[in-house]
Amino acid sequence: xxxxxxxxxxxxxxxxxxxxxxxxxxxxxxxxxxxxxxxxxxxxxxxxxxxxxxxxxxxxxxxxxxxxxxxxxxxxxxxxxxxxxxxxxxxxxxxxxxxxxxxxxxxxxxxxxxxxxxxxxxxxxxxxxxxxxxxxxxxxxxxxxxxxxxxxxxxxxxxxxxxxxxxxxxxxxxxxxxxxxxxxxxxxxxxxxxxxxxxxxxxxxxxxxxxxxxxxxxxxxxxxxxxxxxxxxxxxxxxxxxxxxxxxxxxxxxxxxxxxxxxxxxxxxxxxxxxxxxxxxxxxxxxxxxxxxxxxxxxxxxxxxxxxxxxxxxxxxxxxxxxxxxxxxxxxxxxxxxxxxxxxxxxxxxxxxxxxxxxxxxxxxxxxxxxxxxxxxxxx
Amino acid sequence: xxxxxxxxxxxxxxxxxxxxxxxxxxxxxxxxxxxxxxxxxxxxxxxxxxxxxxxxxxxxxxxxxxxxxxxxxxxxxxxxxxxxxxxxxxxxxxxxxxxxxxxxxxxxxxxxxxxxxxxxxxxxxxxxxxxxxxxxxxxxxxxxxxxxxxxxxxxxxxxxxxxxxxxxxxxxxxxxxxxxxxxxxxxxxxxxxxxxxxxxxxxxxxxxxxxxxxxxxxxxxxxxxxxxxxxxxxxxxxxxxxxxxxxxxxxxxxxxxxxxxxxxxxxxxxxxxxxxxxxxxxxxxxxxxxxxx
Numbered sequence: 001x002x003x004x005x006x007x008x009x010x011x012x013x014x015x016x017x018x019x020x021x022x023x024x025x026x027x028x029x030x031x032x033x034x035x036x037x038x039x040x041x042x043x044x045x046x047x048x049x050x051x052x053x054x055x056x057x058x059x060x061x062x063x064x065x066x067x068x069x070x071x072x073x074x075x076x077x078x079x080x081x082x083x084x085x086x087x088x089x090x091x092x093x094x095x096x097x098x099x100x101x102x103x104x105x106x107x108x109x110x111x112x113x114x115x116x117x118x119x120x121x122x123x124x125x126x127x128x129x130x131x132x133x134x135x136x137x138x139x140x141x142x143x144x145x146x147x148x149x150x151x152x153x154x155x156x157x158x159x160x161x162x163x164x165x166x167x168x169x170x171x172x173x174x175x176x177x178x179x180x181x182x183x184x185x186x187x188x189x190x191x192x193x194x195x196x197x198x199x200x201x202x203x204x205x206x207x208x209x210x211x212x213x214x215x216x217x218x219x220x221x222x223x224x225x226x227x228x229x230x231x232x233x234x235x236x237x238x239x240x241x242x243x244x245x246x247x248x249x250x251x252x253x254x255x256x257x258x259x260x261x262x263x264x265x266x267x268x269x270x271x272x273x274x275x276x277x278x279x280x281x282x283x284x285x286x287x288x289x290x291x292x293x294x295x296x297x298x299x300x301x302x303x304x305x306x307x308x309x310x311x312x313x314x315x316x317x318x319x320x321x322x323x324x325x326x327x328x329x330x331x332x333x334x335x336x337x338x339x340x341x342x343x344x345x346x347x348x349x350x351x352x353x354x355x356x357x358x359x360x361x362x363x364x365x366x367x368x369x370x371x372x373x374x375x376x377x378x379x380x
Numbered sequence: 381x382x383x384x385x386x387x388x389x390x391x392x393x394x395x396x397x398x399x400x401x402x403x404x405x406x407x408x409x410x411x412x413x414x415x416x417x418x419x420x421x422x423x424x425x426x427x428x429x430x431x432x433x434x435x436x437x438x439x440x441x442x443x444x445x446x447x448x449x450x451x452x453x454x455x456x457x458x459x460x461x462x463x464x465x466x467x468x469x470x471x472x473x474x475x476x477x478x479x480x481x482x483x484x485x486x487x488x489x490x491x492x493x494x495x496x497x498x499x500x501x502x503x504x505x506x507x508x509x510x511x512x513x514x515x516x517x518x519x520x521x522x523x524x525x526x527x528x529x530x531x532x533x534x535x536x537x538x539x540x541x542x543x544x545x546x547x548x549x550x551x552x553x554x555x556x557x558x559x560x561x562x563x564x565x566x567x568x569x570x571x572x573x574x575x576x577x578x579x580x581x582x583x584x585x586x587x588x589x590x591x592x593x594x595x596x597x598x599x600x601x602x603x604x605x606x607x608x609x610x611x612x613x614x615x616x617x618x619x620x621x622x623x624x625x626x627x628x629x630x631x632x633x634x635x636x637x638x639x640x641x642x643x644x645x646x647x648x649x650x651x652x653x654x655x656x657x658x659x660x661x662x663x664x665x666x667x668x669x670x671x672x673x
Contacts, residue, residue, distance in 0.1 A: 066513050066516050070516060078529070081526060082529065082530065195652075195653035197609065198609075199628065199646075200628065200649065200650065203628070203632060204642075204643070204646070207635055207639050211635065211636050306515070309517060313520025335525050335528045346521060347525075354516045354518060355516060358516065
């Protein structure tokens with residue numbers, strides 16, 4: 001499928017520097033540090049309201065196209081790979097005959113041509129039907145996903161918020177004191193943060209805080225006897241179980257985000273209007289937080305959208321280490337059992353979250369950029 | 381480690397030896413540290429057969445889960461295998477995966493980036509939209525699924541990592557090609573009758589290589605991280621062949637009694653990835669003075 005008519009907007013969030021091939025995938029790191037890279041993604045000045053609407057429409061159309069692209073590729077790759085979900089129930093079972101296998105494949109529709117299977121799957125998806133899991137419980141995929149979504153989604157959002165709350169001040173301070181002790185220390189930490197494998201950090205923390213000094217529970221989501229606890233006890237119990245995973249999540253994206261903030265702030269601080277603001281004697285705080293920060297935040301917003309796939313990927317590892325019943329764990333189980341509908345459901349959800357993240361980033365970009373706000377008549 | 385950028389700050393009067401050293405460290409410190417780490421790790425991996433004190437797969441029931449000591453500098457694992465030897469051999473796997481996967485991703489990225497930048501129009505549109513699609517992919521999910529389906533093997537891991545990581549290079553090369561396409565020397569070559577292939581590979585490519593080199597160096601670090609994560613999940617390099625990720629995976633199960641089994645492989649990953657990242661950053665600064673922060 002090719003996008004008909006309007007071309008995608010001039011500056012999709014993906015114009016930010018791409019992450020390193022693998023690292024970004026894993027832990028939500030927006031790639032290794034790129035200090036000084038020109039970050040100011042150019043947004044064309046929009047003269048009027050209809051221009052904005054047109055941009056939004058093009059963006060939405062583009063999202064549909066990307067989404068279809070992702071599903072086609074995933075579907076093809078997963079179904080064309082050797083082996084079949086029926087292997088588990090037939091070749092591993094000495095009593096299963098070839099005839100039973102054929103019947104099973106017919107039951108799942110696996111004997112039909114691939115494009116028919118895809119069309120079928122897509123039309124069901126359009127009705128929000130993700131199909132039934134091929135595992136022995138045969139529950140609807142959607143139910144399986146929904147019961148695990150809150151944990152993974154909540155953790156990701158919480159870690160994003162935490163990351164921003166920590167990384168933005170660090171980035172600002174590093175840029176302001178460029179080359180001074182604080183910046184040097186932050187730089188060292190950033191490089192270590194980039195190279196730190198999340199699963200190793202998790203194991204180190206587990207050893208230190210759960211085994212050597214048993215302060216926190218080692219894994220799982222709840223303690224024994226959770227059902228009998230009162231509301232506040234339950235909350236405290238959950239918090240204790242989620243502290244370490246949240247820390248590992250956040251640490252993974254902290255380095256990239258603070259580095260980005262620093263580079264972006266440096267770029268802005270170099271501008272003439274900052275010099276002007278300082279020259280006319282405005283207090284430092286006003287210059288940084290009123291004049292510089294808003295502009296420096298723009299590239300960071302776009303990076304947030306791009307970091308969603310990394311967070312989703314990271315959840316597989318973190319949830320498997322800490323034995324958390326989230327989506328990552330569900331996906332891992334689905335992959336191991338070759339549960340096609342479950343895998344596709346997860347991939348679709350991941351793609352949707354990523355696209356939603358990109359769209360949100362785009363909207364936030366529009367809200368934060370005075371040039372775009374001005375175009376809508378609300379600016380100063 | 382030294383920060384970039386402040387080395388050139390002029391001192392009062394003549395530079396003292398200390399300041400000179402500081403200036404040198406500021407300019408080349410990162411290169412020295414990063415290059416040093418990469419060199420040492422590569423040599424250790426290449427010389428594993430001679431450096432390793434024991435066979436990395438030799439079981440020894442008399443030395444199960446021994447703490448680091450004289451006989452086994454980094455201890456032994458649950459099957460009595462020497463951890464140091466396993467890490468040295470595991471380094472070969474990581475290095476091999478890193479280089480082959482990045483080689484593949486650079487090859488794809490170069491080809492597509494050159495085509496998109498040079499031919500423009502529909503070709504460009506199609507390729508860059510493809511890049512956007514790939515960037516929106518929850519790619520670790522897909523890598524996991526594909527590896528699990530295809531049987532985890534070294535070749536499959538390298539190919540899949542390579543196939544899912546070429547987008548950055550494609551973008552870089554496209555941007556460079558776009559910038560170079562209109563330059564006089566390219567025009568001159570065209571006037572002289574050079575075909576597109578000749579122009580692309582002889583005139584444009586050499587001028588676009590610097591950022592690709594930087595990106596490839598950083599890419600090795602990324603590929604090593606992905607490989608070790610896959611191996612840690614049991615979907616990467618399969619035992620008994622050692623890899624840093626699967627040694628760590630085995631260490632996880634005995635974390636309470638043998639923490640060294642989890643500590644050293646992670647440290648090896650950390651240091652190696654750090655080395656490649658530092659080297660890549662240093663190369664960027666050296667090759668492209670415009671980007672110096």
